[in-house]
Every structure is written in structure tokens, then in C-alpha cells.
Amino acid sequence: xxAIESRLAAMGFTLPQPRKFPNxxxxxxxxxGNLLFVSGHGPxxxxxxxxxxxxxxxxxxxxxxxxxxxxxALAILxxxxxxxxxxxxxxxxxxxxxxxxxxxDFPDHPKVIDGAxxxxxxxxxxxxxCHARSAVGMAGLPRGQAVEINGEFELRD
Amino acid sequence: xxAIESRLAAMGFTLPQPRKFPNxxxxxxxxxGNLLFVSGHGPxxxxxxxxxxxxxxxxxxxxxxxxxxxxxALAILxxxxxxxxxxxxxxxxxxxxxxxxxxxDFPDHPKVIDGAxxxxxxxxxxxxxCHARSAVGMAGLPRGQAVEINGEFELRD
Amino acid sequence: xxAIESRLAAMGFTLPQPRKFPNxxxxxxxxxGNLLFVSGHGPxxxxxxxxxxxxxxxxxxxxxxxxxxxxxALAILxxxxxxxxxxxxxxxxxxxxxxxxxxxDFPDHPKVIDGAxxxxxxxxxxxxxCHARSAVGMAGLPRGQAVEINGEFELRD
Numbered sequence: 264x265x266a267i268e269s270r271l272a273a274m275g276f277t278l279p280q281p282r283k284f285p286n287x288x289x290x291x292x293x294x295x296g297n298l299l300f301v302s303g304h305g306p307x308x309x310x311x312x313x314x315x316x317x318x319x320x321x322x323x324x325x326x327x328x329x330x331x332x333x334x335x336a337l338a339i340l341x342x343x344x345x346x347x348x349x350x351x352x353x354x355x356x357x358x359x360x361x362x363x364x365x366x367x368d369f370p371d372h373p374k375v376i377d378g379a380x381x382x383x384x385x386x387x388x389x390x391x392x393c394h395a396r397s398a399v400g401m402a403g404l405p406r407g408q409a410v411e412i413n414g415e416f417e418l419r420d
Numbered sequence: 421x422x423a424i425e426s427r428l429a430a431m432g433f434t435l436p437q438p439r440k441f442p443n444x445x446x447x448x449x450x451x452x453g454n455l456l457f458v459s460g461h462g463p464x465x466x467x468x469x470x471x472x473x474x475x476x477x478x479x480x481x482x483x484x485x486x487x488x489x490x491x492x493a494l495a496i497l498x499x500x501x502x503x504x505x506x507x508x509x510x511x512x513x514x515x516x517x518x519x520x521x522x523x524x525d526f527p528d529h530p531k532v533i534d535g536a537x538x539x540x541x542x543x544x545x546x547x548x549x550c551h552a553r554s555a556v557g558m559a560g561l562p563r564g565q566a567v568e569i570n571g572e573f574e575l576r577d
Numbered sequence: 578x579x580a581i582e583s584r585l586a587a588m589g590f591t592l593p594q595p596r597k598f599p600n601x602x603x604x605x606x607x608x609x610g611n612l613l614f615v616s617g618h619g620p621x622x623x624x625x626x627x628x629x630x631x632x633x634x635x636x637x638x639x640x641x642x643x644x645x646x647x648x649x650a651l652a653i654l655x656x657x658x659x660x661x662x663x664x665x666x667x668x669x670x671x672x673x674x675x676x677x678x679x680x681x682d683f684p685d686h687p688k689v690i691d692g693a694x695x696x697x698x699x700x701x702x703x704x705x706x707c708h709a710r711s712a713v714g715m716a717g718l719p720r721g722q723a724v725e726i727n728g729e730f731e732l733r734d
Contacts, residue, residue, distance in 0.1 A: 286534060288541035289553040293514045295455060295574050298609060300515040303554030318524070320717075357607045358614040360727075362556055366524075367632070367680075370720045377600060384602035396603045397617030397727045399676055400717030403477075403557030406527045413517075413554045417609050443691060445698035446710040450671045452612060452731050457672040460711030475681065519713055523681075560634075560714030563684045570674075570711045 267350035271340070271386055279308040279338055281345040291342035292416075297354070299346060299416040303362070305408040306334035316407040319400075320369030323409055328363065331410040332378030339379075339412060340386075347418050356383045357415040358395040364409050365400040372398040379412055424507035428497070428543055436465040436495055438502040448499035449573075454511070456503060456573040460519070462565040463491035473564040476557075477526030480566055485520065488567040489535030496536075496569060497543075504575050513540045514572040515552040521566050522557040529555040536569055581664035585654070585700055593622040593652055595659040605656030606730075611668070613660060613730040617676070619722040620648035630721040633714075634683030637723055642677065645724040646692030653693075653726060654700075661732050670697045671729040672709040678723050679714040686712040693726055 264272070271278070282291055282304065292301040306315045313330045317323030323331075344350050361376030363369070376398035384392040394414075404411050421429070428435070439448055439461065449458040463472045470487045474480030480488075501507050518533030520526070533555035541549040551571075561568050578586070585592070596605055596618065606615040620629045627644045631637030637645075658664050675690030677683070690712035698706040708728075718725050 286537070287546060287550060288534065288537035290550050291552065293512060293550075293552045295512070295514055295572075300552050300572060302515070302552040303556065355607060355609070357609055358616070358727075360554075362554075365717055367559070367717050368721070369717050372717070372719050377602065380600070380602035389601060393601060393604050393607075395605065395607045395614050395616040395727075397674075397676075397725060398719060399617065399715050399725060401556050402559040402681070402716040403522055403524050403526050403529070405529050405555060407525070411554060411556060413515075413552070415609075415614060443694070444703060444707060445691065445694035447707050448709065450669060450707075450709045452669070452671055452729075457709050457729060459672070459709040460713065517711075519711075524716070558713050559716040560679055560681050560683050560686070562686050562712060564682070568711060568713060570672075570709070 265349045265351040267386060276337060277310050278341045279310060281341045282338055292346050294346060297418045299343060301339055301342060301414050301416060303411040303413040304335050304338040305411050306331035308334040308337055317409045318364050318366060319375060320366030325371050325374050328375035328409055329378035332376050333382055335410050335412045336379035336382045343416055352418050353416055354419045355391050355417040356387055356394040357417050359412055359414040361396060361398040362401045362411045364404040369400055372400055422506045422508035424543060433494060434467050435498045436467060438498045439464060439495055449503050451503060454575045456500060458496055458499060458571050460568040460570040461492050461495040462568050463488035465491040465494055474566045475521050475523060476532060477523030482528050482531050485532035485566055486535035489533050490539055492567050492569045493536035493539045500573055509575050510573055511576045512548050512574040513544055513551040514574050516569055516571040518553060518555040519558045519568045521561040526557055529557055579663045579665035581700060590651060591624050592655045593624060595655045596621060596652055606660050608660060611732045613657060615653055615656060615728050617725040617727040618649050618652040619725050620645035622648040622651055631723045632678050632680060633689060634680030639685050639688050642689035642723055643692035646690050647696055649724050649726045650693035650696045657730055666732050667730055668733045669705050669731040670701055670708040671731050673726055673728040675710060675712040676715045676725045678718040683714055686714055
């Protein structure tokens with residue numbers, strides 16, 4: 264197990280299985296040079312006790328949303344590991360696009376997506392883990408999931 | 421006509437004219453190295469009998485949305501062809517961001533955006549056509565159009 | 578002061594301070610090679626008299642939204658300047674993702690985001706300033722802000 268995955272375990276987290284898609288038209292990420300363009304990932308993590316579906320501002324608290332963003336980050340990491348071979352090959356978390364299933368007047372999208380950003384920051388450290396980000400409110404997400412996050416990662420040469 | 425465009429014709433599709441913009445401040449895509457960063461494209465295809473405007477979950481079926489995503493994919497291809505000269509120069513469909521104009525409880529964004537993903541997958545084949553993706557619900561889209569898709573494409577050297 | 582920033586001043590605009598984030602997990606942009614991946618920026622510009630918060634189609638006019646997009650563009654430029662050292666190092670405005678806090682039936686997202694696109698086009702000129710773009714409607718944005726824009730910029734070697 265690599266250094267980053269050991270740190271993840273020490274933080275108390277596990278990786279889910281990399282997401283499988285119901286249709287071969289798409290996959291978890293595509294690599295171009297050293298850049299990984301990552302699909303939208305929701306909070307699918309059978310090993311975590313989280314509320315996966317819901318709408319912030321309606322039937323889900325910011326704390327529950329934070330956990331859902333955390334689970335989405337772990338789903339992304341499982342995809343990145345499968346593509347890169349080892350999480351130690353991540354040079355930089357480049358950017359996240361954090362989407363929150365939320366009501367028209369919900370104000371706290373950043374506090375929800377911090378569940379992912381805090382995890383990446385703690386895991387990869389203050390340089391490699393600090394990333395560009397948007398955290399915004401969606402009218403809806405697939406099957407009513409609470410959060411979806413996509414983004415870009417840079418790998419080492 | 422190149423191999424990919426011949427395959428597109430054999431699949432029964434035609435390309436619309438590349439989208440023209442009402443203001444010169446923007447264009448259909450911008451190339452950086454071998455990467456094309458593509459604008460959001462809606463279902464504008466005069467040659468197709470489709471429902472271009474509507475909101476999924478309200479006044480439009482998943483099947484109509486699928487067709488709108490298909491038309492959006494063809495609009496993207498017209499832009500990519502204009503930029504690359506020939507669709508045979510596409511090395512990889514990298515990633516799509518699929519936006520569905522939909523109600524707060526609509527659950528089937530992936531089934532709608534499959535209209536674009538299936539087309540790209542069948543057209544470019546299982547390696548070059550398989551892409552990263554998000555399929556999510558928007559509060560609204562320009563002029564009430566049903567679907568908008570942007571993304572990244574990789575060209576050959 | 579560089580040529581681009583002089584032109585910006587001649588256009589009657591000033592740059593705000595680069596945005597500071599409440600949490601070190603994120604930053605205004607991340608550079609990979611010559612590409613800047615830019616965070617979502619809202620209309621935070623203390624030097625401008627604008628309506629920063631509101632929902633298009635409900636309590637904000639297109640003209641007010643246009644000004645908010647303009648302020649968001651200036652916030653992006655402050656981030657890009659801080660990262661690149663000088664705005665003259667921008668080779669190309671590559672792509673904007675323009676998000677409008679709006680009601681389900683608001684139709685004019687492009688007219689709002691033109692506030693940013695027109696500014697970039699006039700500032701960088703018809704080649705470097707013409708960019709790919711999406712302009713779409715969000716269910717909500719952080720703290721009720723009216724507009725948020727992210728994107729990609731290319732720097733010179």
C-alpha cells in the first residue's frame with residue numbers, strides 16, 4: 264500500500280470499489296497526457312453509513328451533505344487509483360466542480376463540498392491538496408443523489 | 421468524406437451547419453495543444469424532427485430528451501469538424517458535461533444524456549468513444565432548450 | 578502596469594483584491610503547464626456599485642445580472658494576475674462556464690454572462706479574447722449570489 268493510501272487508512276477511511284457503469288459508453292476518467300478528466304461521482308460508498316439521497320435545504324442537513332461529499336471524494340479516489348495504479352502518482356488535485364442537489368434558497372454549497380475538499384487537502388497536503396473549486400446548486404441529480412463532483416487531477420511524469 | 425463521417429452517414433445521421441454565435445465574443449471551441457475545449461451546445465439541428473425546448477419531468481419525455489441530446493452531440497461534432505478539419509482527427513472523446521433542463525425531482529439525467537454518449541460511443545468505437553461524463557439537472561437553460569452539453573476532445577498529433 | 582491592465586483602466590475598470598478563501602483547502606486557480614484551471618468566481622468587487630445577490634427572473638434584471646457577470650470577470654482577472662504575475666502573460670481566454678442563479682423559466686442566461694464575455698473580448702481583443710462558453714441556469718449559488726463563473730485560461734510560454 265502506497266504512502267497516500269496508508270495516510271487515508273490512518274485518517275479512518277477506506278476506498279469503495281471503483282464505480283462500474285451500466286453502459287460502456289462512459290468510464291470514470293480519461294487521461295490526456297498527465298491530466299485526468301474525471302466523471303461526476305456521487306456518494307456511492309457501501310462501507311459508509313451516509314445519507315446518499317436528498318435535497319439540501321429540504322430534507323438533508325449540511326452535516327449530512329458534508330458526509331455525502333466526503334463519500335463522493337472517496338469514489339473519485341477509487342477511480343483515480345484504478346487509472347493511475349497508485350494514489351502516490353497524484354501530483355496535484357487540480358480542480359473540483361462540486362454540485363449540490365439543493366433548493367432555490369439554500370446558501371451553503373461551500374460548506375457541503377468542503378467534505379470533499381477537506382479530505383483531499385488533508386490527504387495530499389497543503390500544496391498538492393489545495394485545488395481550484397466551484398460549489399453550486401443543482402435543480403436535481405441522478406436518482407435524487409445529494410451531491411455529485413467531477414474534476415481534474417494531475418499525475419506525476 | 422472521412423471514415424468517421426462515412427460511419428455517421430451509415431448510422432443515418434447528418435451534421436448541421438456549425439453553430440454561429442450572435443456575438444463575436446465567443447466561439448464553438450478553443451484548441452490548446454491537442455485538446456479542444458468545447459462550448460455548451462444545445463439541440464439545434466434543422467434536419468432533425470426533435471423537440472428542442474422543454475423541461476424533463478414536466479413537458480418532455482426521456483425519449484424526447486434522448487433525441488435532444490443526440491442532436492446536441494451532432495451540433496458538437498459540426499463544431500469539432502470545423503475546428504479539426506476532419507472528424508478522423510479526433511483521437512478521443514475525453515469528457516462530456518451533460519446538462520438537462522429538468523424539474524427538482526426528475527431522476528433520469530443519465531438516460532437523457534445517453535443520447536449523446538451512445539452516439540459518440542458507436543461513432544468512434546469502444547476505445548476512442550468511451551468518455552468521462554456528468555449528467556445533471558439544471559434549473560434552466562437558454563431560451564428553454566431541453567439539453568446543453570459541453571466537453572473536451574483530444575485530437576491526433 | 579502592463580498593456581492589458583492599462584487597457585482595462587482605459588475601459589474604466591479596476592481589479593479587486595484577489596479573492597481570499599476562508600479555508601486553505603482551495604485557491605483561486607491551479608496551473609498545469611500553460612493552462613490555468615480557474616475556480617468559480619462570484620461578483621465580489623468592493624469598488625463597483627452592483628447588486629451582488631439575487632435571482633434572475635425573480636428579483637434582478639438582465640442589466641443587473643450583466644453587471645454582476647462583469648464583476649465576476651474582474652474577480653477572475655485578479656486571480657489570473659496573481660497567478661501569472663501580469664495579465665500580459667495571458668495568451669488566450671480558453672473557456673468560461675457561466676452560471677446564473679435563476680428561476681426555472683428564465684431564458685436569457687447568455688445575455689447575463691455576456692457581461693463577462695464582452696469584457697474579456699474587448700480587453701484581450703478578437704483573437705485572444707474570443708472563447709468557448711456555456712451560460713446556464715443554476716438552482717442556487719453560494720449565499721444567494723447572482724452569478725458564478727469558472728473557466729480555463731492559457732498563458733504564454
